[in-house]
Amino acid sequence: MKKQISIVWFKRDLRLRDHAPLKQAIESQTPLVLLYCFEPDLIKNPHYDIRHWRFVWESLADMQVLLSKFNQNLEIVHAPFTKVLSKLNEAYGIKAIYSHEETGLQVTYNIDKWVNRFCQEHRIDWHETPNNGVVRGLKNRQSWVDNWYKSMQEDIQTPDLSRLKTIKTDKSTFTSFANSIPPVFQERNEYFQPGGATYANKYLKSFLNERVARYNSSISKPEASRTGCSRISPYLAWGNISLKEVYQARMAAKKAEQNLRNLAAFGSRLQWHDHFVQKFESEDRYEFENINRGYNQLNRTHSPTLFEAWKNGRTGIPMVDACMRCLHKTGYINFRMRSMLVSFLTHHLWQHWKEGAVYLASQFLDFVPGIHYTQFQMQAGTTGINTIRIYNPIKQGQDHDPDGVFIKKWLPELANIPAQYIHEPWNIPPIEAQLLGISPSVLKPLVDIKQAAEHARKALWKHKKSDLVKKEGQKILAKHTLPNRKMQ
Numbered sequence: 398m399k400k401q402i403s404i405v406w407f408k409r410d411l412r413l414r415d416h417a418p419l420k421q422a423i424e425s426q427t428p429l430v431l432l433y434c435f436e437p438d439l440i441k442n443p444h445y446d447i448r449h450w451r452f453v454w455e456s457l458a459d460m461q462v463l464l465s466k467f468n469q470n471l472e473i474v475h476a477p478f479t480k481v482l483s484k485l486n487e488a489y490g491i492k493a494i495y496s497h498e499e500t501g502l503q504v505t506y507n508i509d510k511w512v513n514r515f516c517q518e519h520r521i522d523w524h525e526t527p528n529n530g531v532v533r534g535l536k537n538r539q540s541w542v543d544n545w546y547k548s549m550q551e552d553i554q555t556p557d558l559s560r561l562k563t564i565k566t567d568k569s570t571f572t573s574f575a576n577s578i579p580p581v582f583q584e585r586n587e588y589f590q591p592g593g594a595t596y597a598n599k600y601l602k603s604f605l606n607e608r609v610a611r612y613n614s615s616i617s618k619p620e621a622s623r624t625g626c627s628r629i630s631p632y633l634a635w636g637n638i639s640l641k642e643v644y645q646a647r648m649a650a651k652k653a654e655q656n657l658r659n660l661a662a663f664g665s666r667l668q669w670h671d672h673f674v675q676k677f678e679s680e681d682r683y684e685f686e687n688i689n690r691g692y693n694q695l696n697r698t699h700s701p702t703l704f705e706a707w708k709n710g711r712t713g714i715p716m717v718d719a720c721m722r723c724l725h726k727t728g729y730i731n732f733r734m735r736s737m738l739v740s741f742l743t744h745h746l747w748q749h750w751k752e753g754a755v756y757l758a759s760q761f762l763d764f765v766p767g768i769h770y771t772q773f774q775m776q777a778g779t780t781g782i783n784t785i786r787i788y789n790p791i792k793q794g795q796d797h798d799p800d801g802v803f804i805k806k807w808l809p810e811l812a813n814i815p816a817q818y819i820h821e822p823w824n825i826p827p828i829e830a831q832l833l834g835i836s837p838s839v840l841k842p843l844v845d846i847k848q849a850a851e852h853a854r855k856a857l858w859k860h861k862k863s864d865l866v867k868k869e870g871q872k873i874l875a876k877h878t879l880p881n882r883k884m885q
C-alpha cells in the first residue's frame with residue numbers, strides 16, 4: 398500500500414502566516430509535501446521577467462528559514478506542477494491538495510483546469526480557499542463590500558508549525574523532467590525590493606509607524622512616492638503578506654488617532670486591490686479583449702517604431718522616458734506615472750493597449766493580472782464607463798517634479814539642461830544647447846503632444862457616444878459597479 402500524503406501547493410501565497418490552506422493541511426494530520434513549482438510555461442510567458450522569479454526565490458528562501466527551525470521542508474522544483482503531481486501520484490497515495498484560489502492569466506487557468514481534471518480522475522480532494530476578499534462565481538456586487546469588510550476582520554489563520562510534518566521526497570523523483578533552478582534567479586539585484594514575509598512586515602511597519610505621515614502629499618510624485626507610499630504591493634502580489642494582515646495592521650494604527658486622513662486613503666486602496674481583482678475574476682477575457690466591446694471598432698495604429706521608443710524610454714518626452722527607465726531598473730513607479738505611461742502609449746502614440754499591457758506587466762515587480770489589466774484598460778479608455786483621461790506628460794512633470802530632480806536622475810543625457818527647460822528641452826535656444834554641449838538629436842520629441850492629444854480626444858469622445866459603447870457600458874455597470882457607484 399502506498400504511503401498517504403497531502404500536498405500544499407504554493408503559488409502567489411508565499412508565506413507561512415495567515416495561510417488557511419496550510420493550516421487546514423496541518424490539521425488533517427496527513428504527512429505533507431509543501432511544494433512550489435517554478436512553472437516553465439510562466440517563466441517563458443512574456444508577462445514575466447527575471448525580476449519576478451528573483452522575488453519568488455527570495456520569498457521561498459525566507460519561508461525555508463522559518464521551516465528549518467521546525468526541521469521541516471519545502472520542495473522547490475523547476476518543472477510543471479502537472480508533471481510533479483503525476484509523479485507524486487505514482488509514488489504515493491495523494492489524499493488532498495490544499496491551495497488558495499488564483500485569479501490569474503489564461504496560462505495559470507489552464508494549469509488549474511488540468512489539475513481539476515486530474516483530481517477528479519484520481520479521487521483527490523482539492524481544497525481551494527478564497528484569496529483575500531475575492532469571490533469566485535460572483536453574479537453581482539450587491540453585498541460585495543459588506544462581505545469584503547467581514548473577510549478582512551476575520552481571524553488571522555495562523556498555522557501551528559510545531560505540528561507540521563513534512564516528508565522529504567526522494568531527490569531522484571523529479572530528475573527525469575525537472576531542471577535545476579537557474580542561478581540567475583538566485584542572484585540578488587539591489588535595485589529591487591527584496592522578496593519574503595520578513596521584508597513585507599518591515600515595509601508595513603515602517604510605513605504605518607513613520608512614512609504614512611507623508612502618504613497623501615507624496616502619492617502623485619514619482620520621487621517622493623518611493624518612500625511616502627507603503628510599497629507593500631509586491632508583497633501583496635506574491636502573497637508574502639495577506640491583505641487581511643495589512644488591513645488589520647492599519648486598523649491597529651488608527652487607534653493612535655494620528656494621520657487619520659492618510660490612513661483612510663491607504664485603506665481605500667486596500668479595497669481597490671480586491672475590487673479590481675474581482676472584476677478580472679468575473680471576466681478573465683479582459684486579458685485579451687476590450688472591457689467594453691464597443692471599442693472593438695476603434696482603430697488604433699500599430700507602429701513597432703513608436704512602440705519600441707516608448708518601451709525603451711526613448712520618446713524624447715522627459716517625464717515619460719524617466720518613468721520608463723526608472724521602471725526598468727527598479728520595477729516600481731507610482732500610480733499616476735503608470736497611468737501617464739499608458740495614456741501616452743494609447744492616446745498620444747495611438748497604439749493598441751495589448752502589447753503595452755504585456756510589457757508593463759513584465760516590468761512591474763508587483764504585477765497582479767486582475768489589477769493590471771483592469772487598470773490598463775481604464776487608462777487606455779476602453780471601459781466606456783470611466784472618465785477618459787489624457788495625461789499631459791509635460792504638465793505632469795511640471796506639477797510633480799518641478800525642478801526635474803527625478804528626470805535628471807534617470808536621464809543622465811539631460812543632466813545639464815537648466816530647470817526652466819527640463820520638461821520641454823526642445824525649447825532650449827540652439828546657442829544655449831551648443832554651449833552646454835547637448836546634441837539637438839536628444840531633444841526632439843517623438844510626437845507633438847498637443848496635436849496628438851487633440852487627435853485622441855476627438856476620436857475617443859466621438860466613440861464614447863456610440864450606441865454600442867453605451868449599451869456595453871450599461872452591462873458593465875450592472876455587473877461590476879458597487880451599489881453606491883463609488884468604484885467602477
Ligand SMILES: Cc1cc2nc3c(=O)[nH]c(=O)nc-3n(C[C@H](O)[C@H](O)[C@H](O)COP(=O)(O)OP(=O)(O)OC[C@H]3O[C@@H](n4cnc5c(N)ncnc54)[C@H](O)[C@@H]3O)c2cc1C
Pocket residue numbers: 616626627628629630631633634663666667669670671673730731732733735736739761763764765766768769772773776
Ligand atoms: C496601468 C496600471 C497598472 C497597474 N498594475 C498594477 C499591478 O500589476 N499590481 C498592483 O499591485 N498595482 C497595480 N497598479 C496600481 C498601483 O499603481 C499600485 O498598486 C501602487 O502604485 C503600488 O504602490 P504602493 O504599494 O506603494 O501603493 P499604496 O498607495 O501604498 O497602496 C497600498 C496598496 O493598495 C493597492 N492599490 C493601490 N492603488 C491601487 C489601484 N489604483 N488599484 C488597485 N489597487 C491599488 C495595492 O495593493 C497597494 O500596494 C496599476 C496601476 C496602473 C495605472
